[in-house]
Amino acid sequence: MSGHFVKAADRGLAACHSCGKVSPVKLEDCPRCGSRLHLRKPASIEGTVALMLAAAALYIPSHILPVLRTTELGVVIDNTIVGGMLTFWQSGAYPIALVIFAASILIPLLKIAALSWLCLAATGKMHPSPEKLGRVYWITELLGRWSMIDIFVVGILVSVLQLGNYVTVKPGPGALAFAGVVVLTMLAAMRFEPRLLWDRLDEDAEAPATTHESSPS
Amino acid sequence: MIKGFSRTWRAMLPWPRPRGGTRYSACHFCDTLHEFAPLEEDMAARCTRCGAVIYQNRPASLARATAFSLAALLLMALGHVFPFLTMDAAAMRRELTLAGAATALIDENAPILGLSVILFTMVTPVVLAGGMIYVCLPLMFGRAAPGAEFTAKWMSRSEPWNMVEVFLLGVIVSLLKLAKVAEVGFGIGFWSFAGVMLCMAGAVAGIDRDELWDRLEVARS
Ligand SMILES: [Zn+2]
Ligand SMILES: [Zn+2]
Numbered sequence: 001m002s003g004h005f006v007k008a009a010d011r012g013l014a015a016c017h018s019c020g021k022v023s024p025v026k027l028e029d030c031p032r033c034g035s036r037l038h039l040r041k042p043a044s045i046e047g048t049v050a051l052m053l054a055a056a057a058l059y060i061p062s063h064i065l066p067v068l069r070t071t072e073l074g075v076v077i078d079n080t081i082v083g084g085m086l087t088f089w090q091s092g093a094y095p096i097a098l099v100i101f102a103a104s105i106l107i108p109l110l111k112i113a114a115l116s117w118l119c120l121a122a123t124g125k126m127h128p129s130p131e132k133l134g135r136v137y138w139i140t141e142l143l144g145r146w147s148m149i150d151i152f153v154v155g156i157l158v159s160v161l162q163l164g165n166y167v168t169v170k171p172g173p174g175a176l177a178f179a180g181v182v183v184l185t186m187l188a189a190m191r192f193e194p195r196l197l198w199d200r201l202d203e204d205a206e207a208p209a210t211t212h213e214s215s216p217s
Numbered sequence: 218m219i220k221g222f223s224r225t226w227r228a229m230l231p232w233p234r235p236r237g238g239t240r241y242s243a244c245h246f247c248d249t250l251h252e253f254a255p256l257e258e259d260m261a262a263r264c265t266r267c268g269a270v271i272y273q274n275r276p277a278s279l280a281r282a283t284a285f286s287l288a289a290l291l292l293m294a295l296g297h298v299f300p301f302l303t304m305d306a307a308a309m310r311r312e313l314t315l316a317g318a319a320t321a322l323i324d325e326n327a328p329i330l331g332l333s334v335i336l337f338t339m340v341t342p343v344v345l346a347g348g349m350i351y352v353c354l355p356l357m358f359g360r361a362a363p364g365a366e367f368t369a370k371w372m373s374r375s376e377p378w379n380m381v382e383v384f385l386l387g388v389i390v391s392l393l394k395l396a397k398v399a400e401v402g403f404g405i406g407f408w409s410f411a412g413v414m415l416c417m418a419g420a421v422a423g424i425d426r427d428e429l430w431d432r433l434e435v436a437r438s
Pocket of ligand 2: 244245246247249264265266268
């Protein structure tokens with residue numbers, strides 16, 4: 001509890017994840033929709049970190065391995081996401097190059113960085129302002145899906161560029177790795193429990209600000 | 218009174234309250250507890266601590282959600298029949314539909330990618346729009362469809378996985394990539410899916426989650 005703000009959890013009440021109804025957590029299941037009630041999502045930090053690490057591990061192969069393999073008159077050309085972006089840049093298509101740069105390279109990294117930062121704040125290792133936290137959480141929720149664009153491009157190119165025998169285009173292993181990155185970062189963001197951030201803020205407010213030794217717990 | 222009349226009448230009221238004592242709603246972001254107060258139409262209730270929107274009262278919510286979902290379903294059907302991309306190269310004309318793109322991926326040894334394309338651009342929009350009609354249309358007459366709670370739960374679960382707008386941007390990028398080697402153009406399917414995107418946004422924003430569930434609760438009681 002902090003100031004005049006009362007949290008649902010302080011009164012043993014939990015808002016249902018599915019329908020939003022606030023019920024006593026001791027009912028175990030939501031009386032309206034039957035979903036399981038939790039004061040906080042269970043093991044949310046552990047789950048978020050695990051999913052995020054898996055996404056980070058896939059991020060590297062997704063950019064090294066080819067997403068598209070073009071065979072033109074017997075010559076095999078491997079295309080990576082970065083290579084495709086550079087081709088656009090060199091041909092002067094700067095807006096499209098920037099879109100690919102943002103969606104495929106920047107957003108997954110930003111999401112992983114933002115989620116790490118949120119996890120650090122939720123475990124009390126950092127103390128940022130609540131407004132900043134809210135903005136970062138909102139951005140990670142909003143942006144994640146846009147990275148999927150490259151997968152759709154691969155699908156479209158593979159199906160449209162089957163021009164008889166002289167050009168074939170096949171998806172490469174990088175595309176699968178990249179799809180994994182996008183899905184895993186989305187799942188990590190869903191797993192994260194933003195209410196932990198506020199719990200931590202309230203704990204900090206209650207604890208005397210001057211002590212520097214580890215607090216007894 | 219005619220049997221069933223009061224039920225229909227209640228369904229036409231803006232956001233009826235389920236029976237019971239004081240009701241609470243908690244901010245999904247910071248968990249601050251608020252006493253539930255009725256809102257005027259077109260107003261939103263914000264958290265007193267963090268400012269996040271807790272619930273909002275949309276005018277004509279059931280009709281709006283149903284109409285937008287119906288339009289989205291019709292446009293989806295149109296978008297599946299007509300190609301979203303046409304290409305003329307080397308005296309050959311190719312037309313690409315969404316199902317064609319997904320099956321090409323499955324044929325080219327990328328079944329997981331093909332299935333994700335099917336899931337994110339074909340299945341989730343149908344679940345969202347179809348589910349919305351299934352839940353909201355009977356609610357307009359004060360009835361809850363069998364399994365409406367189950368449907369509503371899966372609708373909110375599938376919402377983040379609806380990627381129609383991402384797919385459309387992917388079509389634009391592919392078009393620019395292909396423009397170097399062939400004559401390419403948008404097909405009717407592209408414009409249909411652009412319509413799907415707008416209608417889905419309208420349907421999802423048309424009714425608040427709390428209102429939908431409150432109406433379900435009232436219809437069941
Ligand atoms: Zn519930
Ligand atoms: Zn709040």
